Amino acid sequence: MSCRSRVWCLRRIGLLSAGLCVVGDVLRAGSDGELWRPVPGYAGYEVSTYGRVRSLQRTVVMSAGRKRHVEARILARHHSDSTPVYALWRDGERRCFSVRRLQAAAATSNRLEVLP
Numbered sequence: 403m404s405c406r407s408r409v410w411c412l413r414r415i416g417l418l419s420a421g422l423c424v425v426g427d428v429l430r431a432g433s434d435g436e437l438w439r440p441v442p443g444y445a446g447y448e449v450s451t452y453g454r455v456r457s458l459q460r461t462v463v464m465s466a467g468r469k470r471h472v473e474a475r476i477l478a479r480h481h482s483d484s485t486p487v488y489a490l491w492r493d494g495e496r497r498c499f500s501v502r503r504l505q506a507a508a509a510t511s512n513r514l515e516v517l518p
Contacts, residue, residue: 439508444490446472449504455479455488465494 438456441447446460459474479486480498487498499514507514 441490441504441514442507442511443513444492447490449501449508451505453486453501453505455490455501455504 435451436454437451438448439450441449441455446458447455448458449455455477457472457475457477460472462470462472464470477488479488479501481487482498482500486501488501488504489496489498491497497514503514506512
């Protein structure tokens with residue numbers, strides 16, 4: 403089994419979402435200390451202690467009932483008034499949140515609410 407397919411299999415069963423990395427045939431915790439926590443209220447997204455946001459592998463139901471497979475990836479960071487923000491999608495709507503707000507919500511498990 404190649405390294406690429408081994409990593410894909412481990413990601414598929416959720417072992418790499420716990421901050422683990424593959425070294426040869428051995429799983430171990432990342433030496434950089436980066437921890438990933440789920441973003442409350444936004445299923446399929448996680449924020450790290452280093453301020454990165456990733457989307458998890460999932461299946462999304464589109465408007466006509468069609469299903470679409472979404473691969474896991476690290477999201478691109480945008481800037482709003484020199485503040486790093488990430489765009490998250492839920493129920494077909496796009497919302498932008500600052501990294502600090504995402505980290506605080508994940509640490510306290512508070513649901514992200516949109517302010518008027």
